[in-house]
Structures are given as structure tokens and as C-alpha cells.
Amino acid sequence: DIQMTQSPSSVSASVGDRVSITCRASQGISSRLAWYQQKPGKAPKLLIYGASSLQSGVPTRFSGGGSGTDFTLTISSLQPEDFATYYCQQAASFPLTFGGGTKVDIK
Amino acid sequence: EVQLLESGGGLVQPGGSLRLSCAASGFTFINYVMSWVRQAPGKGLEWVSTISGSGANTYYADSVKGRFTISRDNSRNTLYLQMNSLSAEDTAVYYCAKGRGTSVSCADYWGQGTLVTVSS
Numbered sequence: 001d002i003q004m005t006q007s008p009s010s011v012s013a014s015v016g017d018r019v020s021i022t023c024r025a026s027q028g029i030s031s032r033l034a035w036y037q038q039k040p041g042k043a044p045k046l047l048i049y050g051a052s053s054l055q056s057g058v059p060t061r062f063s064g065g066g067s068g069t070d071f072t073l074t075i076s077s078l079q080p081e082d083f084a085t086y087y088c089q090q091a092a093s094f095p096l097t098f099g100g101g102t103k104v105d106i107k
Numbered sequence: 108e109v110q111l112l113e114s115g116g117g118l119v120q121p122g123g124s125l126r127l128s129c130a131a132s133g134f135t136f137i138n139y140v141m142s143w144v145r146q147a148p149g150k151g152l153e154w155v156s157t158i159s160g161s162g163a164n165t166y167y168a169d170s171v172k173g174r175f176t177i178s179r180d181n182s183r184n185t186l187y188l189q190m191n192s193l194s195a196e197d198t199a200v201y202y203c204a205k206g207r208g209t210s211v212s213c214a215d216y217w218g219q220g221t222l223v224t225v226s227s
Contacts, residue, residue, distance in 0.1 A: 034214075038152075042219075046207075089154075095169070096154040096157070098154065101152075
């Protein structure tokens with residue numbers, strides 16, 4: 001199975017800050033990586049697929065990069081509605097696996 | 108507009124069974140893989156199972172293999188998850204999710220989730 005490791009597990013930031021979250025796969029997954037945002041009590045929302053493609057309707061302050069084993073989600077200027085938990089997921093092979101999550105909260 | 112509406116969750120005793128349903132609309136159901144993903148209280152996301160568009164291919168997490176069965180009725184645009192031999196470790200919100208593509212893929216739309224509680 002492919003293990004997905006996210007870091008950090010939590011980050012405190014202010015509105016307007018640039019925030020980056022990393023995700024590492026235990027083996028190469030090409031660009032088969034997605035990022036999701038989840039707010040308390042709500043379903044996850046797809047932000048990025050194919051490591052760097054922005055899902056329709058997602059603000060352009062979100063961007064993704066990387067390939068192989070190392071990936072990054074960047075929020076260029078944090079907005080109040082961005083405080084949430086973020087998950088990466090590999091979509092290269094079954095079983096599909098998620099990272100442990102990164103909680104972004106208010107400093 | 109894509110909509111996914113789960114139902115069938117509730118309280119069940121250990122060893123019991125439950126069947127979840129997910130009614131889909133707003134897209135051509137047969138063209139997409141569908142998955143179930145769960146989230147235990149206060150925990151992260153865990154993939155449970157995926158089924159191909161035709162229903163011919165199914166995939167399961169080791170934690171549910173042999174106990175859970177995923178299926179779909181393409182005439183009714185409905186996804187199912189039959190859960191047997193339930194234990195406390197299966198307590199979670201279960202989400203139905205539409206795949207972006209026709210095979211291994213991420214999920215671009217999710218239902219609101221249905222809570223399954225396994226307790227005596």
C-alpha cells in the first residue's frame with residue numbers, strides 16, 4: 001500500500017499569510033495526487049487534482065505542485081473561509097490512501 | 108448540478124448489518140466510478156470501497172474486505188454499501204463520492220454523509 005505523509009499536522013496563520021502544506025508518498029505516484037478541504041461537520045471538497053490542476057470554482061489562491069513522491073499545496077493569501085483541515089490523497093492505485101490531514105487555524 | 112444523497116445510517120449493535128444507499132443525480136451515473144469513504148469521529152478520511160461504472164470491478168480496503176459489499180443499480184442511479192459483521196471500529200460518517208474518471212481517480216463530488224454508530 002502507498003502511505004501518504006502530510007506535514008505539518010497543524011499550522012497557525014493569519015489572514016493574508018502564505019501557507020504551504022506538504023505531502024509525501026511512500027513510492028512514486030507520478031501526478032496522481034488530489035487535495036481536499038474539509039470544514040467541521042461538512043463533506044470534503046476537491047481543490048486540486050492531478051497534483052496541480054485547479055478544480056472548477058476553486059479560487060486561484062490555491063495551487064498545487066510536485067510529482068513523483070513530493071507534493072505541495074499552497075494558499076497564496078489566506079482568507080477567513082480557508083481555515084479548515086486539508087487532506088492529500090493518492091489516486092495512483094488501490095487501496096486509495098489519504099494523508100493524515102493538516103489543520104489550518106487562526107493565529 | 109451534481110447531487111449525492113446518502114441514507115441508511117443509524118445505530119446498530121455489534122455483529123449487526125446495515126445497508127447504505129446513495130442516490131445520484133446531475134450526471135451520467137454509469138460513466139463514473141463511485142466510492143465510499145468514511146471518517147471516524149475526530150479522525151481523518153479513510154477510503155472504504157470503489158466500484159466501476161458498469162459494476163464489474165470492485166475494490167475494498169483490507170479493513171472491510173469480506174464484510175462489506177459495494178454495488179450499484181445504474182437503472183436507478185443508486186450506489187449501495189452492504190455492511191455486515193459490524194464492530195465499534197466501523198463507527199463513522201460514511202460519504203458517497205463520485206470519481207472524476209472511469210478508473211482509479213480522486214473524488215470530485217461528495218454527499219453530505221450518513222452516520223453509522225455501532226454500539227450495544
